[in-house]
Amino acid sequence: MILAAATNPFIQSPGGAKFSIAFLGLFHTAVASLAIGFAFIVTVLQLLGYFRRDGRYDLLARRVQLWHVCIYNIGTINAIGLVFALSGLYPQFWSQIFTHFFWTLIAEELLFFMLATTLTLHYFFWDTMWGHKRLHIFMGALLTPMFFLQFFIINGMGSYMLTPAFSEGQVSLWSGTASILGWDKLAFYNPSFLMLTLHRTAANFAYGAFFVAAVCGIMLYRSQAGKKEDWSETGGRLAFSVGFMSFLTLPIIGFFYAWVLKYHGKEAYDNLMVGQGDVVAGGIDWWWTKQLIVAAMLGTGFAFARRSARTDREFSLPMVMVYTLAGVYFMFYLGMGMQMTWLFFWGSLGAAVLAGLWVTHLLDRYEGSGRAVFVLVGILSFLTVCLGGYVREAARPRFTNASGERVAGFNRLPQYADVYYGPERPGEVDIRMVLEKPAYMDELSPQRARVPDEGMTGADLVSARCISCHTLERIHVYKHSDWDRVVGRMRAYGTRLTEDEAQKIVDYLEGGQ
Amino acid sequence: MDLPVIDTPVFPRWVWMEEITYSHIPIATLVTAFMLLAPLFEYIGYRRKDLRWERLAKSFIWFSLILFSPGAALGTGIPMFIIGTYPEFWSRWANLFYWPLIVQFGFFLAEVFFLFFFYYLTWDAWQNRKKLHITMGVIAAFFGYMVQVVWDSLGAYMLTPGNTPLPQVTEPVAWSLPAMLNPSFPFLLSHRTFGNFSYVLLLTGGVFALRYRGQKRKDPNSENTTYFRWASQTCFLIGFFAFFAQPIIGWFYARVIQREAPAAFLAIMGGHSNIYFIIKMSLILFLLVVGGTFVVKRHGSKKVMWGATAGLLVVLLVVWLHPPLMWLAGSAVLWRLVSTAVILGLIGWLWWQRGTGNPERNAWQWAMFAVGLAAFFTFAMGGFVREHSKSPDTVYGEIVKPEQTQEEADRYLVYTKWLEPRGLYPSRLDEPPPEGWRQAVQTARDEGVVELTDDEAQRIIGFLEENHP
Numbered sequence: 001m002i003l004a005a006a007t008n009p010f011i012q013s014p015g016g017a018k019f020s021i022a023f024l025g026l027f028h029t030a031v032a033s034l035a036i037g038f039a040f041i042v043t044v045l046q047l048l049g050y051f052r053r054d055g056r057y058d059l060l061a062r063r064v065q066l067w068h069v070c071i072y073n074i075g076t077i078n079a080i081g082l083v084f085a086l087s088g089l090y091p092q093f094w095s096q097i098f099t100h101f102f103w104t105l106i107a108e109e110l111l112f113f114m115l116a117t118t119l120t121l122h123y124f125f126w127d128t129m130w131g132h133k134r135l136h137i138f139m140g141a142l143l144t145p146m147f148f149l150q151f152f153i154i155n156g157m158g159s160y161m162l163t164p165a166f167s168e169g170q171v172s173l174w175s176g177t178a179s180i181l182g183w184d185k186l187a188f189y190n191p192s193f194l195m196l197t198l199h200r201t202a203a204n205f206a207y208g209a210f211f212v213a214a215v216c217g218i219m220l221y222r223s224q225a226g227k228k229e230d231w232s233e234t235g236g237r238l239a240f241s242v243g244f245m246s247f248l249t250l251p252i253i254g255f256f257y258a259w260v261l262k263y264h265g266k267e268a269y270d271n272l273m274v275g276q277g278d279v280v281a282g283g284i285d286w287w288w289t290k291q292l293i294v295a296a297m298l299g300t301g302f303a304f305a306r307r308s309a310r311t312d313r314e315f316s317l318p319m320v321m322v323y324t325l326a327g328v329y330f331m332f333y334l335g336m337g338m339q340m341t342w343l344f345f346w347g348s349l350g351a352a353v354l355a356g357l358w359v360t361h362l363l364d365r366y367e368g369s370g371r372a373v374f375v376l377v378g379i380l381s382f383l384t385v386c387l388g389g390y391v392r393e394a395a396r397p398r399f400t401n402a403s404g405e406r407v408a409g410f411n412r413l414p415q416y417a418d419v420y421y422g423p424e425r426p427g428e429v430d431i432r433m434v435l436e437k438p439a440y441m442d443e444l445s446p447q448r449a450r451v452p453d454e455g456m457t458g459a460d461l462v463s464a465r466c467i468s469c470h471t472l473e474r475i476h477v478y479k480h481s482d483w484d485r486v487v488g489r490m491r492a493y494g495t496r497l498t499e500d501e502a503q504k505i506v507d508y509l510e511g512g513q
Numbered sequence: 514m515d516l517p518v519i520d521t522p523v524f525p526r527w528v529w530m531e532e533i534t535y536s537h538i539p540i541a542t543l544v545t546a547f548m549l550l551a552p553l554f555e556y557i558g559y560r561r562k563d564l565r566w567e568r569l570a571k572s573f574i575w576f577s578l579i580l581f582s583p584g585a586a587l588g589t590g591i592p593m594f595i596i597g598t599y600p601e602f603w604s605r606w607a608n609l610f611y612w613p614l615i616v617q618f619g620f621f622l623a624e625v626f627f628l629f630f631f632y633y634l635t636w637d638a639w640q641n642r643k644k645l646h647i648t649m650g651v652i653a654a655f656f657g658y659m660v661q662v663v664w665d666s667l668g669a670y671m672l673t674p675g676n677t678p679l680p681q682v683t684e685p686v687a688w689s690l691p692a693m694l695n696p697s698f699p700f701l702l703s704h705r706t707f708g709n710f711s712y713v714l715l716l717t718g719g720v721f722a723l724r725y726r727g728q729k730r731k732d733p734n735s736e737n738t739t740y741f742r743w744a745s746q747t748c749f750l751i752g753f754f755a756f757f758a759q760p761i762i763g764w765f766y767a768r769v770i771q772r773e774a775p776a777a778f779l780a781i782m783g784g785h786s787n788i789y790f791i792i793k794m795s796l797i798l799f800l801l802v803v804g805g806t807f808v809v810k811r812h813g814s815k816k817v818m819w820g821a822t823a824g825l826l827v828v829l830l831v832v833w834l835h836p837p838l839m840w841l842a843g844s845a846v847l848w849r850l851v852s853t854a855v856i857l858g859l860i861g862w863l864w865w866q867r868g869t870g871n872p873e874r875n876a877w878q879w880a881m882f883a884v885g886l887a888a889f890f891t892f893a894m895g896g897f898v899r900e901h902s903k904s905p906d907t908v909y910g911e912i913v914k915p916e917q918t919q920e921e922a923d924r925y926l927v928y929t930k931w932l933e934p935r936g937l938y939p940s941r942l943d944e945p946p947p948e949g950w951r952q953a954v955q956t957a958r959d960e961g962v963v964e965l966t967d968d969e970a971q972r973i974i975g976f977l978e979e980n981h982p
């Protein structure tokens with residue numbers, strides 16, 4: 001027998017477990033978010049092409065859908081890698097999250113399959129369905145709600161990790177039954193779920209559209225033919241407008257998201273606002289960096305929209321609307337400055353103004369063409385998606401084990417019996433984490449699983465030790481005379497029972513009760 | 514380890530597991546086989562300057578891309594489902610194979626990059642750089658095949674773990690070379706490789722035959738009609754001859770299972786998986802008779818005839834040497850006589866049918882499709898038999914499935930402690946001793962033929978009296 005020597009209780013990964021997961025997670029998020037944005041922009045382009053009877057929109061839609069098919073598979077495979085990495089590097093966390101969310105993940109998988117099939121049919125049968133254009137557009141339009149449902153599910157889990165608040169799983173843990181298997185409604189609809197979902201929806205639409213604009217910008221740089229150049233400019237402006245309109249909602253949603261964190265993830269909120277914990281890495285506060293980029297993108301968008309309105313280009317907003325929106329956001333950031341620090345206000349204003357000036361310069365340089373702006377905004381949106389995901393994950397407090405030792409990463413102990421609590425979550429109901437303690441909590445027997453076993457009857461032991469893994473129906477599978485052997489075998493497999501406890505269980509089950 | 518197990522509605526969890534797995538594996542194997550064949554066919558077309566091969570290769574890749582996304586999405590579901598329903602197995606198995614799983618992910622990613630960006634998207638653009646394009650196809654195929662290599666290694670471990678035990682949840686081994694190079698790995702890999710080629714080409718030949726039939730009705734002289742006729746017959750012929758590698762590899766594979774996983778071997782050879790094995794063999798017989806008849810009618814050259822004859826003689830040799838098959842007729846001599854008569858009869862039938870009749874008749878296109886389906890179900894049944902035979906274990910001899918029943922546990926004991934030490938096959942269980950099972954077990958214990966504790970003896974007697982009275 002030759003086995004690699006295990007010198008550490010956890011699988012080690014180059015750069016550390018956190019780095020590996022962060023790398024795979026951000027890689028996946030960047031690709032998956034792009035896919036969602038692509039699905040949306042393809043439908044917009046197809047609809048425009050259909051109603052304007054302009055084949056160029058359809059051509060661009062088809063090209064975007066081809067990129068979509070290619071990157072979709074990269075995202076899928078990346079998700080598989082993420083599942084494997086989490087299994088090995090964070091085994092307890094991963095097992096626990098499955099006990100809460102197994103059925104949601106299976107539903108997500110089903111959607112995943114439907115999405116993959118619809119996307120494939122939509123692209124590969126583009127010509128075949130030419131005579132059924134409305135059906136084809138409808139098929140493409142189905143992708144957006146399906147994507148939405150899919151990340152609706154992932155958001156339930158992701159937001160739970162930041163604001164677990166009051167889940168059924170915790171209730172069962174406190175009462176000692178550990179009976180949550182597969183679906184935890186309270187955990188899924190946790191306090192930050194709605195805000196994360198809204199934020200990610202708008203962000204993904206913006207990101208996908210900005211990416212398409214960026215590709216149009218690159219095509220403009222590479223293009224030699226005048227006609228094609230015109231079209232890339234038009235396509236880029238359309239994509240930029242769609243992206244910017246989605247993007248404008250983000251600071252507002254983000255404000256309410258932060259507000260939820262303030263009450264349901266206080267330490268995470270503090271980490272973000274004051275710059276603590278893993279939010280600061282390599283000496284850089286990444287949340288602040290992200291905010292500056294967001295402000296720069298606002299400045300970019302307003303400067304571009306102003307120039308488009310002045311020159312009356314296609315897909316431009318009315319000038320009055322540009323100035324109104326700019327005024328609203330100025331007031332909003334002013335309010336944020338009053339709420340947080342004035343540094344935030346002045347920093348954001350400075351970034352927006354500088355970006356606006358630079359965009360004006362770029363537009364002048366390319367004689368009104370948005371090529372450079374398209375590429376710039378694509379890069380900035382990619383950075384905000386990555387940084388947004390990173391700071392959300394990094395904001396969570398680091399956990400400590402039962403002895404108070406600091407543990408790098410989330411839940412690294414292998415045994416459920418040894419679940420440990422962070423400083424903000426002691427082993428009792430933490431009122432700070434919930435708005436109100438439900439009345440029925442007082443009726444539950446406290447910490448039943450931790451009561452010494454001497455006083456437990458056979459029925460108690462079956463409930464505590466057997467039913468956590470097997471259903472009650474299993475009891476009817478065996479004959480009364482089998483139980484001695486069955487219990488013996490379960491002990492051999494590792495169930496922790498003393499002789500006395502095993503005998504109690506056998507007596508109880510043989511008694512046919 | 515108290516990992517909670519999630520129960521499934523309607524069907525037991527192993528049925529769901531089979532459903533999910535069998536929705537993924539046919540897609541994955543089709544894609545892998547097409548990816549391996551496409552650059553090869555493209556190369557043949559390039560060398561022979563025959564555009565039909567190029568068209569065939571391109572259609573393989575086009576179809577692979579259609580299947581790729583749904584197949585990958587289903588593949589993601591498999592670990593998800595296992596983690597929830599077989600958590601201890603997954604935790605321990607992923608502990609042993611963490612790095613192979615991550616490396617496999619890398620291969621998968623590389624496969625997508627090369628397949629999509631450097632092979633599919635460049636097909637027309639690189640018409641003047643054909644060698645480079647084919648090279649990209651070969652690289653994509655290499656990474657695709659490496660994904661299969663890793664999974665076959667990990668899958669083979671579940672049946673023949675060899676000397677590498679499954680680590681506990683708290684023992685993160687991360688990877689183990691002996692576990693990867695487990696005893697049945699090379700045989701599973703080669704069996705599946707040739708199996709994939711064979712079933713994919715036979716099925717493709719069958720599907721193209723139906724396309725040929727449809728085109729023929731529209732316009733018998735069109736370019737499409739000529740192409741589909743050629744494509745269906747070419748794929749079918751290659752698939753038919755690729756099949757003959759299977760009995761030889763299968764023989765070695767069976768020997769390894771016999772040595773390394775005797776209870777699984779007994780389950781297949783007369784035990785609880787026997788019925789599925791018989792179905793698989795019946796499908797193979799159908800494939801050989803109908804497929805062979807078409808091949809010799811259509812390609813009646815001496816080369817093809819002697820090739821088919823040699824292939825069938827190899828099958829006969831395998832059958833003769835195959836000790837496990839003694840269960841069928843209860844006697845080695847009888848079994849060999851029957852099998853010799855059947856195979857020699859088949860050879861005679863093929864020579865008699867050589868060049869006769871009209872293989873272009875519509876019925877033959879349907880027959881080719883039926884053979885393609887039979888080949889697919891042979892392949893699917895093979896995988897099912899492999900997994901079913903080790904039940905109730907998920908990793909043979911290492912970990913049992915959570916839903917194991919008492920009957921399954923006792924049956925396993927009968928295989929390992931009653932039949933295997935005495936060199937008997939499960940068919941012998943249908944011949945109860947005149948003195949009764951209790952006495953027979955007692956006698957065997959007294960004579961030292963079997964070593965059983967009182968508890969084991971009691972369970973074996975109980976099982977035999979209840980199931981083989």
